[in-house]
Amino acid sequence: MIDIEMSRNNDLQNQFRKNICNEIFAVDKNIRFVGIVNSEGEVIEGGFRKGIEPLLDQNEEQDMYLQSLSNISFFQSFSEKFGSVDYLMIRQKKITMITFPYRGEIICISASSQSDIDRIRDETVKIILL
Template identity: 30%
Template structure:
């Protein structure tokens, strides 16, 4: 992966972090490793770092398992998980999984639209 591609992914993540209710935006590779993004300044994770990495792998595996049904049900546009402390949104692109953590009362659809816009307006990034 080129440094330009990583810079573009970082720029897209920063655009999404501008939304007031977004806490975290990360880009995961197919192995579940975060390759870009992070927490909004002043926001900390509810989990320790090692558990964050474990969660990234778990979310990637969950997405890959759901892909088994793409032929019958159609491709996944996004996955939303609403928990008592926050809402998690996973959005697949052609090569990556974009993970967003936001306040529980955030509008998932507004954030999804913003993510799609941020990631499609930068060069070399296509959903």
Template identity: 30%
Template sequence: MSDESLNQKCDLLLKEPEIRFAGFLDMMGNLVVGSFRKGLEPLKNETERKKMFVEAVLRIRTRQDFDENLGPVTYAAARRKNIVTFTFLVDNKVLFVSAEPNVDIDKTANKILNLCSV
């Protein structure tokens, strides 16, 4: 997928009121494309976000060790006090999404899957 196509998917996700951030990461944890919803104050600075992105990619790579027996992971989510984060493996990129803390994880994940045609 081209960066423009990935960027369009992020823009589409950011139109949803519960989505705070949408971005695609390469397999080294670098942000390829993505941003926060307009007018939103990030909870973490850029350095902390980079650490979070690297950790998300490492978790996805570790989970892949179990794909043969258990099947691939559709998505992973973490509910924290102030945010819910989602990760999805899309081709050779990781879609990283953060949402408001009160979302229904399964409904939001399915919405993301549908909007991004994952």
């Protein structure tokens, strides 16, 4: 009985995560990647938009997610003085990445430079606060 309940809760949680990723993708067609990343740096939900080729190989991506986790954790260590971390943003020539802390995990978003990154950020905040 307990296994069935745990399985049902996991299914609901996975569906909830999938819905979040889909809602974020719907914000802007220039979003390349949306992923929920666990504490080991593994993408547990989401991925690249259909038809988008990753710019990094799998090991480089894993390193980037681990660094994103580390960055969030580092800045959260100052929360008592600065307040909680809402998001971190990195803008480069080809892409902009936004990382949000989310329930002990992080949400990573990668968008092309042509995107309205402020709108993506603001809409994502609304989605994850629901």
